[in-house]
Amino acid sequence: MNPFEEHFILASASPRRSELLKQIGLDFTVEVSECDENINEDDPVKMVEALSFRKASAVSDKHKDAIVIGADTVVAYENEILGKPEDEKEALDMLMFLSDRTHIVCTGVSVISPLRGIYHTFSEVTEVTMYENDRDLLKKYISTKEPLDKAGAYGIQGRGAILVSQINGDYNNVVGLPVSRLFRELIKL
Amino acid sequence: MNPFEEHFILASASPRRSELLKQIGLDFTVEVSECDENINEDDPVKMVEALSFRKASAVSDKHKDAIVIGADTVVAYENEILGKPEDEKEALDMLMFLSDRTHIVCTGVSVISPLRGIYHTFSEVTEVTMYENDRDLLKKYISTKEPLDKAGAYGIQGRGAILVSQINGDYNNVVGLPVSRLFRELIKL
Numbered sequence: 001m002n003p004f005e006e007h008f009i010l011a012s013a014s015p016r017r018s019e020l021l022k023q024i025g026l027d028f029t030v031e032v033s034e035c036d037e038n039i040n041e042d043d044p045v046k047m048v049e050a051l052s053f054r055k056a057s058a059v060s061d062k063h064k065d066a067i068v069i070g071a072d073t074v075v076a077y078e079n080e081i082l083g084k085p086e087d088e089k090e091a092l093d094m095l096m097f098l099s100d101r102t103h104i105v106c107t108g109v110s111v112i113s114p115l116r117g118i119y120h121t122f123s124e125v126t127e128v129t130m131y132e133n134d135r136d137l138l139k140k141y142i143s144t145k146e147p148l149d150k151a152g153a154y155g156i157q158g159r160g161a162i163l164v165s166q167i168n169g170d171y172n173n174v175v176g177l178p179v180s181r182l183f184r185e186l187i188k189l
Numbered sequence: 190m191n192p193f194e195e196h197f198i199l200a201s202a203s204p205r206r207s208e209l210l211k212q213i214g215l216d217f218t219v220e221v222s223e224c225d226e227n228i229n230e231d232d233p234v235k236m237v238e239a240l241s242f243r244k245a246s247a248v249s250d251k252h253k254d255a256i257v258i259g260a261d262t263v264v265a266y267e268n269e270i271l272g273k274p275e276d277e278k279e280a281l282d283m284l285m286f287l288s289d290r291t292h293i294v295c296t297g298v299s300v301i302s303p304l305r306g307i308y309h310t311f312s313e314v315t316e317v318t319m320y321e322n323d324r325d326l327l328k329k330y331i332s333t334k335e336p337l338d339k340a341g342a343y344g345i346q347g348r349g350a351i352l353v354s355q356i357n358g359d360y361n362n363v364v365g366l367p368v369s370r371l372f373r374e375l376i377k378l
Contacts, residue, residue, distance in 0.1 A: 023346075023347060023350060025333075025348050144214075156360075159213055159214050161213055162213050162369050162372045165359070165369060167356065168357050169355050170354070170355055170356075171345075179350055180350050180351050180352070
């Protein structure tokens with residue numbers, strides 16, 4: 001397909017994912033349906049792929065003629081998965097743990113359009129290396145509240161940028177949606 | 190110094206650099222002074238370091254008590270430096286050249302504050318790998334006009350994101366200012 005000539009439904013409430021689709025110029029609306037996000041899966045790649053498929057399916061069930069995009073992102077270190085912190089203390093623990101280390105960020109993406117016979121899932125992995133961040137800097141960062149709704153307790157596209165020394169892979173994947181890879185996958189469909 | 194407790198002057202008219210300083214929460218104003226941007230230097234790292242120093246100096250000369258930040262960014266492939274394209278044709282030539290290759294983006298940054306005896310310059314290099322981008326996609330991208338004021342003829346923070354498969358290093362360095370590294374350098378001053 002030509003992604004610039006289609007309309008998509010983004011099955012995600014994340015404002016960052018909406019921003020990224022806007023950034024590359026796709027035409028879309030947002031619709032989110034409830035789905036069970038509990039999953040018995042330890043492997044981060046398999047987990048995000050399965051959850052992205054569930055999210056897209058829940059919306060696609062109601063819009064069989066639409067092209068629905070679902071996504072799920074986790075932060076992981078040696079197969080230990082870090083979700084969103086429950087409070088400031090857990091945010092500090094997570095950020096101290098990630099300090100001076102390289103972790104991965106995995107995003108699974110599913111594109112579903114039953115009427116076109118499209119059931120496509122892929123994932124993208126980016127390595128992120130943190131500076132050695134001291135407790136005072138991390139506390140100051142956490143006081144901005146930015147970490148509290150973010151997997152791994154940081155937002156690379158916000159003030160969290162100062163914690164990160166380098167990445168290896170797709171930056172937007174860390175933000176929450178690998179739009180460049182998604183664009184290539186859509187062309188192939 | 191504690192960067193959150195200082196006021197800076199950003200010696201750059203680039204809205205992207207202003208956005209990045211805002212993103213990490215620094216307090217600053219923008220002031221730009223004319224300076225000679227012609228330089229007899231082939232090495233991209235030496236070039237951006239020298240030009241960032243000139244830009245910061247030109248503003249610092251008028252504000253000796255201020256902390257002035259200057260920056261300059263170039264795109265290079267095997268020491269061939271790609272500036273801003275002069276027109277759409279040159280933009281297409283550049284993007285065809287960069288297609289399916291890994292190039293580097295170098296940003297030089299200078300921090301100058303004569304009254305504090307600070308004359309500090311550093312640079313950051315990021316590798317950027319482009320997908321194999323076909324002529325039609327590149328023409329469509331160029332028709333958005335986004336490439337025309339960008340070194341290397343693309344903006345990774347805009348629609349140009351779809352051209353890039355991965356980076357190795359600091360993302361914001363590709364946008365125009367390695368704010369994370371800058372923050373660390375400021376702490377050390």
